[in-house]
Amino acid sequence: MNLYFIRVNYTILTTAVVATLVISLPTSAADTVSTQKIAQLAKNTSVQINVEGDLTPGGSGVIIAKEDNIYTVLTANHVVCDDLKRSEKIICATDTTYSIRTNTGKDYPVKDVKVLQKNKNDPDLAIATFVATEDYPIATLGNSDQMVEGADVFVGGFPAVFGKVGAARDFAFTTGLVVSRSSKAINGYGLIYDARTITGNSGGPVFDIAGRVVAIHGLADTSGKNKTETGAVVTQKTGFNAGIPINTFLATNEPIIKNTQFKEDSSPTDKPVNNLNNPQSARDFYARGITRLDQYNYREAAADFTQAIKLDPKYIEAYFKRGYSYTWVSKHQEALTDFNQVIVLDPNYLDAYLNRGWSQIFLQNDQAALEDFNRVIRLNPNYAAAYAHQGMAYIKLGKYQAALESSKQAIRLDSRNSYGYTIQADVFNNLKDYPAAIKVSTLAILIDPDDFSAYINRALAYTLIGDYQNALSDYQKSSEIFTRRYVKKSTSEAELKPQPKPTSNSSSDSNLELIKSWELIDVPCTSREKVVSIMIDDKKYCVLPHPSLTWKGYRYNRGTGKLEPLT
Structure with missing residues (x-):
């Protein structure tokens, strides 16, 4: 079996001039195309989108049409629109100059930008045009409805890796599988896949096995959020990413789309998708595993990945x-062992270091965690999430000023994400600068109204200044968000075994409401289930295990608002 097809591969292609600009596809575009041909097609139709002066990492796009000497590029709106965030409507800054660099290495000023995302919840899409007398190939648009779980995907773009930003970025091509189709997509990002991507890939094309564009990439790594004992919440990397299905773009009610002639081919491919119902190969087990992982069915997913590894001991993903x-099932030593193996097989796998760092945190090896996060930053100084993780490790080590600097760098590199502000708020709470913690938590909530961790940090600050009404409101909001986004989605995991019912006196015990605000499930201490004990005001409570609880018992310190391990 060709290993190129059974695990995600990350291939860097330089931006050297390609001798032949026209790619010859098979007679029927629905025939499967070799991975090498899709890579070449992706390289020739993908473009860089850069900001004047390379002040940002930059984004990607794909050429989808040409009329006379005007080329049309489809990309993510956030690549070509610096939203001023003044209202629910998208209002782009007007003082930013963009340019497009093609596969030949030639730069062109952006002629026009058509923002397709009008409001905050609309699909994150935009069109940019440039004028060129040279001939560039045009990508064919496929039918994204054909992309079912287990189907192959190929992502092209220009990631900001190894310290390269803007025009210095190289083209990268990654492969993967469709994980799921989201019915309630964030900003249109309804196609979930496991191909590796990073900052700079946003706006790049996602191809199917026939070499047709079926999505626009732009949502990096759908992640689960974990809360450590410090209260800091950052994202752990799932390896999942998302694109906006091309059918969403084609259905957009805009004259420019209706009046533009695209190359389209919606005929079905002749390659069957992976066998999810009766897996036989390592690829089949892996494909079923990632669909179960996306459904929060961690134990069954792990079992599938184990079968895949038995059949292919070098299956990195x-x-x-x-x-x-x-x-997520609190097997932190086993997780550490797996991330170690990933790094042995691929020493440049950035997210493996990030997740190994998390395992070290859970195992109380804070210095080792910091070293892993530092390693990621050395490999890619532009990786904003790595600085957020670094800041969390510094907080664990009590190095608050260093954590503050890490959070500032995370915000500078990715101001659209709330995690930098989350770390910063936790630093301010530890430094007892509660007004500052409230301020940056509020900024995080403005960026991501569903960031439950921002509400927790702000609630803690309100509590410690005696504003209990606002604190209670934030704790309740945090609990509501967490339940909506995580608990209700986790029904498949709950089906693995009967879950103990919450204690019956929850309505009369305010401490149980406090436990609920931590997104923990209280159970009787006499339960036969494995439980974690929490002492609050000399009264013992028990909760189900959670990834953030790495000790068997804790005591709640009302003065600091934190759980302290019982040693």
């Missing part, structure tokens, strides 16, 4: 996904 699954 199976180790990575199994390690992630183990984390």
